[in-house]
Amino acid sequence: MAGTYAADPEWADVSPIELNDGSESGAMPLATIAYPSDYLEATSYLRAVMAANEMSERALKLTKDVISMNPAHYTVWIYRAKILFALDKDLLEELEWLNGVSLKYLKNYQIWHHRQVLISSKKHFPTMPTKEPDFLMEMFTQDSKNYHVWTYRHWLVRHFKLWDSPREIHDVEALIQSDVYNNSAWNHRYMLRFGPRDDQPDAGMINAGDSSVSPEEKGRLTVVDEDLVDAELKFAQKQILRAPENRSSWWYARGVLRAASRGLEEWEEFAGRFVDGEQTKSSHAVEWLADVYAEGEKAKAVKMFTMLKEKYDPIRKNFWDYRIRQMGVVA
């Protein structure tokens, strides 16, 4: 194999480790790939420098070469991060390069963990790099629900304590404004408003992860800022009026009420506005009323669950029947 590396004096001292894809066992290996020769060569040198745990400029260049051919190669990313720190490289420059790679390979998640590893260095980044939110918004213009980008953004909020940063809530509102069905944005909003802060372990809801606390208590705050709760409920109502058949906004409102340990009945009138016989505009409003009535007015609750199972959400018939049975009523 007379490739780029074999012919390069800089690599003359390295003996590449050839790929063992299992052929040497005598049995035909499974799911083999006819690798391009430049990939085969580069990964042979990668195995060699990794085996020697080499932290060098040439190894760093090699990782970039392998990434350019296969960004899903998780091993090379981890090795690259180690070298960057060992050689004390300019991490802002690395971020610049990473931005381009991220936009090119939208579904890749090694990239996002790599970014997190770099930015978690307090020495290099005592505060958040200022361009970070702009870049994340650029990613969201490509895919506003990209799970890896949202996972990273959640980490960023926690790492730099950005819960009350105006930019965070501003971006969330812009995303909800452009697509009110963006459930990822709603989740981020919930975490900004009601998620645990840095005095508690990270969790999707507070009061989670402590075996002595019942899961029924999850999400319920001990100290409630009622003004904030009211503002969030008002925000949810505004968004529901734009699109009543949107699970995201209704379930956000449920999360807000749960945080404040307030009941669903305070929205009975509001939900009722969307439930009107043939003019019914929201199955989520019907479910809301069913849950309100299930507390006492069982016959009315059954009527709502029956509407869901017969007309508005019949694919979930077995679940609605289960809800009816739970009230002690024969479905």
Place this chain on the structure above:
Amino acid sequence: MATQHEPRPGIPSLFTQPPPIRDPLTTETVQLQETTLEKCLTFLKGLHPSQTGPFNAAGVPALLREDHVAYLYESLEDYPAGFVAMDASRPWMVYWALAGLTLLGENPTHFRERVLGTLRPMQNATGGFGGGHGQTSHLASSYAAVLALAMVGGAEAFALIEREAMWRWLGRLKQADGGFSVTEGGEEDVRGAYCASTIIALLDIPLALPSDAKKARDAGFETLTEGVAEYLSRCQSFEGGISGSPGVEAHGAYAFCALACLSILGAPEETIPKHMNIPLLLSWLSARQYAPEGGFSGRTNKLVDGCYSHWVGGCWPLLQSALDGKPQTTGVPSETVGSLFSREGLDRYILGCCQTPTGGLRDKPGKSADSYHTCYVLTGLSATQHYHYRTNVSVSPGSAFESAFSWRSSPMAAEEEVYEPADRLVAFHPLFVIPHQAAANLRLWCESHPISV
């Protein structure tokens, strides 16, 4: 246009009409949903020219069994250079194909030598399997490798796994918050917890933490499994579903990983209600099923995708078993909460929308087949065709994983089903996603060959 034609007979209007309420507002989400709906409707009505049938009295096309078998055999052979991105996923390619073939009734054991030869160079002396030769060990690769070895079976396959090194490696992956990172220096998520628990249970890995499990020991843990359930509890989102890591959006694939992990760590009627808010979880999980599509979405306001037939569909037997409570008999429980989702809807989506005419199964109409979707769509179909329950008899009585090895299954009564009896698949273990016997054989072999630590 095909959509203007009448649907085939036998199909309820639930699966041929758009939903009764649609918002007047149009956004990107709405547009994607409408496009998907239109595409699916043609297939659900049985009117797409690529659907060759035959269709049964319920208007459901037959499973293209031979084509899917041929597709999966082919998926184990050579790939052209354009597939270089798969270089870190070869253990998965092996697992998906063998699992799919097994579900379809093929015998995977004749691949034993080839599986051993393929996986041997991927195992690292420091424990675990990487995605390929010279790659760092990864929990996902190790999970796929262990399951593939379990399916081909035999002492030589089981003995290939260096379990003491695996134990030490798992210790190094365990984090201070109870979870597992997927690789040393890599991200921590719910997949890690599930893959690690599966490996620990199947391989009878000692629970005591190895001496070099620094992060876990510093956090005060003494075992590999301690703190895992609490970590998973923190992954439940306000919607009720479960996210990949704490604080992120609820997602179907992670929900399965978390619930299966809880059901491995203990009896689901204890571990799930202890760590999850059940009413929120049930409501979110139930809302994953859409009509008319019939299939599951992974997240709120996202599209249906065939792979969630397993990730979301596979949650249901676990939750149903948790609600049914402690098993009292050696056989089928006398009382059960029953099926809480629409098996008919899922079966119609799988057989109508996910089969490609040349073999292999897909995410949705308009997408190509791949072995990942073929495996998990078939796993989902198999799960709907069987009733999964636990008994008070375990393959591993008295062990920490007694409950995980007490699952059984029986076929659903044919008269209630929309597919033909000939289209029934093999049943899989609902936690380990391989045949029950394959899981039992591996566990029992490991119990009889304990590692000294």
